Amino acid sequence: MNKLVFILLLLLLINISFARKRSYIKNTDTSIVVTQFGAIKGIVEDTHRVFYGVPFAQPPVNQLRWENPIDLKPWENVRETLTQKSQCAQKCNLGPGVCSPMGTSEDSLYQDIFTPKDARPNSKYPVIVYIPGGAFSVGSGFLYLFMMLLNLLHSSVIVVNINYRLGVLGLMGTDLMHGNYGFLDQIKALEWVYNNIGFLGGNKEMITIWGESAGAFSVSAHLTSTYSRQYFNAAISSSSPLTVGLKDKTTARGNANRFATNVGCNIEDLTCLRGKSMDEILDGPRKIGLTFGYKILDAFTIWSPVIDGDIIPMQTLTDSKGRSKHMMFQHYWKCKHEAIPFIYSFSKIVVGIDYYRVLVAIVFPLNAMKILPLYPAAPRGQDSRPILSELITDYLFRCPDRYHTVTNAKKLSSPTYHYHYVHVKSTGHSLDACDDKVCHGTELSLFFNSYELMGERLDNDEKELAIDINxxxxxxxxxxxxxxxLDVPVQWRQVTCTQNSTLILETTIETKVSFTNDPKCNALDLTYYRNQVRP
Structure with missing residues (x-):
């Protein structure tokens, strides 16, 4: 008994000593914050603090490749978080200035955190957790480093950029593997933020998840998952290609089988698969996209989260129940031009009238005769890629966005807001087909005030638009x-079951009812978006 009492007293003294050390660190150096796993040291700037490369899970390497993310092991010494980490393993094809100069690595489950300079544990600042896009195959938090400027401009929001496993390393599903490792990485990051953001001055009850493109697709998936819902209370979805859909188990297993064959392994031989180098793994999916036949849309996102009935129970368009009482949604689509980069990447040569009609028949095997009159091919000898871009924009983005927004407004008691970005930037576009257009992702530099970092010389009206959006x-x-x-030019009205209000983002911002009666979307609704929804 005496020995037991001695041990308990010793443990108490150790805890008191650590608590004093912890309190001393927090109160004397604002660049150091003590989290539940250990102390981190960031950088204190004039207006903000930044903590680069903060880990939220153990490195998913070796035997942890294709395993659920594992909790961090606590560390004793102060951990420096002064530089960004490598982006997740990928073959980055996003171009100079967008692919991270830090290189790639499987050891990549890190996040960058930006706080106001005066943030303290009792500050209760709201938090944005940004989920990067890139078709679930490329991209990283580095792409959204400029989100820091949102915080710099107003010094009132904490911003967290997260990374997650991409491609085959994060989203390969078989009979033995659920295929949602990258999605669980996102949830693990959200869990870390929920449990630790208070130490950095954030309010865990005011966490918004926000994503663009595949990041927006992820946001929609989080809204269906009971694994995610406890860690956030609001959501922003920007340019989500909802019709592409999540992979069913059969499709996911077929992709995995072709990949395993390409790298010389049996689909269920994890020892063989884990024995391959990162480069061998990244080279494996090269030819998979050419084997899809009539499921041509699946080639846009060969790897994506999988409907496993547990982590992700359903397609994102199927159900909208069970949201937090303070949930808010904002979706946007961008006129007729969202899909231009995808179509012109898919076909680098002119699409003639006959080929166009074949493509429409492939994508809409049961509805082609109803779709073609609404989206007629260009005259013979001319290019049908512009009208194909309009059709795919409507089918992947604009019309399912309308369906999702209206469905949410009818089912949910929490506020729903919708915006439509239509401004054509004065700086032009690197893709000729997007000149004088509003293509996928072109608005990001205005949304995040990154135009100077991106080398864009915007006019004064555009700079004012960026401020209004922020x-x-x-x-x-x-x-x-x-x-x-903060001052805004016009009132942004909610979408309700009787009023489909949209904030039109142009240099002169206005609100209007813009998508109630739309013959094209009415027709595309009847395709049920690849049988994801039913009347």
Whole structure:
């Protein structure tokens, strides 16, 4: 008994000593924050603090490749978080200035955190967790480093950029593997933020998840998953290609089988698969996209989260129940031009009238005769890629966005907001087909005030538009109301079951009812978006 008492007293003294050390660290050096796993040291700038490369899970390497993310092991010494880490393993094809100069690695489950300079454990700042896009195969938090400027401009929001396993390393599903490792990485990052953001001055009850493209697709998937829902209370979805859909188990296993064959392994031989180098793994999927036949849309995202009935129970368009009472949604689509980069990448030569009709028949095997009159091919001898781009924009983005937004507004008691970005930037576009157009991703430099970092010389009206957009976003984080707080030019009205209001983002911002009666979307709704929804 005496020995037991001695041990308990010794443990108590150790805990008291650590607590004193912890309190001393927090109170004397604002660059150091003590999390539940250990202390991290960041950089204190004039207006903000930044903590680069903060880990949220153990490195998913060796025997942890294709395993669920594992909790961190606590560390004793102060861990420096002064530089960004490598982006997740990928063959980055996003171009100079977008692919991370830090290189790639399987050891990549890190996040970058930006806080106001004066943030303290009792500050209760709202938090944005940004999920990067890139077709679930490329991209990283580095691409959204400029989100820091949102925080710099207003000094009132904490921003977290996360990374997650991509491609075959994060989303390969077989009979033995659920295929949602990258999605679980996102959830593990959200869990870390929920449990630790208070130490950095954040409010865990005011966490917004936000994504663009595949990141937006991820946001929609989180809204269906009971694994995710406890860690956030609001969501922003930007340019989500909802019709592409999540992979069913059969499709996921077929992709995995072709990949395993390419690298010389049996589909269920994890020892063989884990024995391959990162480069061998990344080279394996090269030819998979050419074997899809009539499921041509699946080639846009060969690897994506899988409907396993547990982690992800359903397609994102199927159901909208069970959301937090303060949930808010904002979706946007961008006129007729969202899909231009994808179509012109898919076909680098002119699409003639006959080939166009074949493509429409492949994508809409049961509805082609109803679709073609609404999206007629260009005259013989001319290029049908522009009308194909309009059709795919409507089918992947605009019309399912309308369906999803209206469905949410009818089913949910929480506020729903919708915006439509239509401004053509004065700087032009690197893709000729996107000149004088609003293509996928072209708005990001305005949304995040990164145009100077991107080398864009915007005019004064465009700079004012960027400020207005940021003001709406910050107001949403602070008060769950985009119209209260920082100055905004017009009232952004909610979408309701009777009023389909949209905020039109142009240099002169306005609101209008813009998508209630739309013959093209009415027709595409009847395709049931690849049988994801039913009347």
């Amino acid at each position: 003001n709406y976003i910050v107001n949403l984080q602070l008060l769950i109301n985009p119209n209260t707080g």
